Amino acid sequence: MNRTVFILILFVVKNLFSQQFSIQRIEPPNWWVGMKHDTVQIMIYGKNISKAEIYPQHGPTEIVGVHKAESLNYLFLDLAISPDIKENFNFEIGFSFGSTDTVISYPILVRENSDNLFKGFSQSDVMYLIMADRFCDGNPANNKIDDSLDQFTSKDLNGRKGGDIEGIISKLDYLKDLGITSVWITPMLENNMWMSYHGYAATDLYKIDPRFGSNELYKELVNQAHDESLKIIMDHVSNHIGINHWWMKDLPFASWINGTVENHLPANHNKMTFPDPYSPGESIDLTWDGWFTNYMVDLNQANPFLKKYLIQNAIWWIEYLGIDGIREDTYPYCNQYAMADWNKAILDEYPNFNIVGEIWTGEPAYLAAYQQKNKFGVHLDTHLPCVTDFALSDAFRNYLSGKKGLEGIFNTLAQDFLYYDPNNLLTFFDNHDISRGLFVANNDVEKYKIALTILLTTRGIPKILYGSEIGMVGDNNHGTIRSPFPGGFENDSLNAFSSCDRTEYQNDIFNFTQNLLEIRKNHKSLSQGKLTHFYPFDNVYVYFRETDDESAMIILNGSDKESEVDLNKYKETLAKTLKIENIKTNEVTDITQNKKITIKKKSAEIFLLKK
Structure with missing residues (x-):
């Protein structure tokens, strides 16, 4: 040769x-x-x-x-x-x-050595939920990416609008000025899918979508937020991926996912099967193994390699970004034994961290079963510190809609004996999946302000949806609920980030919210105090928050008429109190001489108790 x-x-x-x-x-x-x-x-x-x-x-x-x-x-x-x-x-x-x-x-x-990382979130915080695509467009140049299946559109309600990481960075001072302490941002991982703006169908679990920015830019956002004393909560999804994820062309194991593209179970939304003592295994499997949609592939967390992958993925993002918490999407749809290991692994690595699981059910007993150290002996300790308080959310919404009075909120809080830690519940009256509070209230601003006052002065970790502070209303459509924040995008006719450009209506709600957040910040009893409450009569609800250093009384008049409140009803709680001071007006009342105070119709007042 x-x-x-x-x-x-x-x-x-x-x-x-x-x-x-x-x-x-x-x-x-x-x-x-x-x-x-x-x-x-x-x-x-x-x-x-x-x-x-x-x-x-x-x-x-x-x-x-x-x-x-x-x-x-x-x-x-x-x-x-x-x-x-x-x-x-x-x-x-x-x-x-x-x-x-x-x-x-x-x-x-x-590892980076800093005391400013992995701080967790608690009842001392106020969380602000940002829909990343709908908040602010800080870099219009990244709106159109050639190989993206879902292209930018300014007209389609369910299309991409261009919000990005640079936009969020540019508004950190706005959030700080409002009085927010932590920011939950919807998923920003690569989501090369149709209707991709929401981010919940990832196609790469280690890469930020270029339409939002980059991994490095997300890290810069966290650093700048920490410089402003703002915490960052990452939205994470262990339950499913998008059907265009690169795994779907070549799975490592057939058991990596539940079912197949051609043959799989639809999602079963019965979240109660897990704590139900009478549920057979196949009923639980229906909840854990079903696909949300045909384009959201359900992951099998019971596969030991996938379970480790998901644990490491969460730890990698926490360590790389330096974030303070995780909001875990669609939590009950995952294999709960695997997720207990997932929670424990994260909290072993980051003891001060916090994780909130999205448990979408309005029954306190079912919610409580998912929180760590639950009292019901349901299969295992979930190791999940915090759950979404949809029970209180439902009570808020029943009040806002007029279906019930303030007694519905009282009755829900009265069931807190079910929880291991009711203070570690994420509280809210709306979010990016359900119609906004003002829409539910039929634009009744006074009723809305009462709900906001309760949210920011009762137990739990309050969460505000972006735009709530300027009175965004929307309707029942997801695309409208998640409308772009006015002033965050090119060609917006109004800039609601600026008080000079906001309408009188927007400034009224913004100023009320900002003032309430300032009061909460300055008076620790409102966020950390022991809660004592009294059953509402005639739609007047009175409760107290007490720490060793301070006590506050909150009076809510949900009726359509002025109410004279007789303080003799609360004489044991007020036994050592000589005077009360209205936090908003600084007016002081000697209650040894005057046992009755007048509360305007559909209003809320906060009083400091003076000995």
């Missing part, structure tokens, strides 16, 4: 091997030294990767486990990271397939 033919054959063989072997993805993209999770399982994806021989570098990181998947194109490696690493380190792993040799460098990073 002549030399030319030999070289040609060698080239063809080598080229053939290179076509049959590749490394395309490594997730998570890095890990850190000094973590409690000091062994990380990396998922490597590439053509025939499981057939390759592995030649790891010797040093302070070693491969302690090699796992092959059902697909030949996946390999899972367990890396044990030495705590002795003092600086950023690249762990090299060699792969040999035929005549093809490839070396990857896996970054092991030193």
Whole structure:
């Protein structure tokens, strides 16, 4: 064989091997030294990767486990990271397939040391929910991305409007001035799907959608928010992915998802099957295994490799961004045993962190069953610190709509004995999935202000939906509920971020909200005090918040007429009180001389108790 033919054959063989072997993805993209999770399982994806021989570098990181998947194109490696690493380190792993040799460098990073990270959120906070696409467009240049399936549109209610990370950064001072302390932002991961603006059908779990910005820009948002003493809550989804996620072209295991694209169960919204002592396993499976829609693929958290992937994914984002909390979407639809492990792993790593699970049911007993250390012995300890208080939300909405009076709110709070920690419930009267409070109240601003006063002065962690502070109304349509914030987008006729441009109506509600938030900030009893309340008569609701240093009395008159409140009804609670001071007006009343006070119709007053 002549030399030319030999070289040609060698080239063809080598080229053939290179076509049959590749490394395309490594997730998570890095890990850190000094973590409690000091062994990380990396998922490597590439053509025939499981057939390759592995030649790891010797040093302070070693491969302690090699796992092959059902697909030949996946390999899972367990890396044990030495705590002795003092600086950023690249762990090299060699792969040999035929005549093809490839070396990857896996970054092991030193953790950022700061007291300003992973702080959690609590009843001392006020949370503000931002729909990322609908808040503010800080960079119109990223609105149109060539390979995006869902393109920018300013007219379609369910189309993308252009809100992004730069827009949120530009309004941090607005949020700070309003009196917000923490910000929950809807998902911003790559969501290359149709109707993608909401972000809840991710197609890459380690990449921010370029229409929102980048991973680096999200980290910058967190840093700047922390500089303003604002906490950031990330919206995370373990339950499902978008059908265009790259996994769907080649699953590692058939059990990675529940069912198949062609044959799967529809979502069963019976969230009560998990705590129900009489539920058979197949009933629970119907809740955990169903697909929300045909384009939202239901993940099987019971698969041990996927469970570890999801745990590491959450920890990676927490560590990389430095966020303070997670709101976990569609929580009851996940395998609850896997999610208990997920919660515990995160909280073991970040003891001050907080996680709120979206439990969409209005029954306190069912909500309580999902909170950690529940009192009902339902299968396991969920390790979930915080749940969404849809029971109180329903009571608020029944009051706003006129279906019930203030007694509905009293009756809901009276069931707090069911919860392990009622102070660690996320409270609200609207969100991005249900019609806004003012729409429910039929634009009754006075009633709305009463609801807002209760929200910000009763137990729990209050959450305000973006635009509530300027009286956005909307209707029952998701696209309208999630309308763009006026002034956040090009060609907006009004800038509601500025008091000079807001309407009189908008400024009235904004100023009321801002003042109430300032009062809450300055008086810890309103956020952290022991709650004592009295059954409402004639739609007048009285309750107290008390700490060792301060006591407050809140009186709400939900009726259509002025009410004279007889303080003798509360003489035990007021036994040591000589005077009361109206926080809003600073008017002081000597209640040893005058036991009756007048409250205007459909209004709320807050009084400090003076000994």
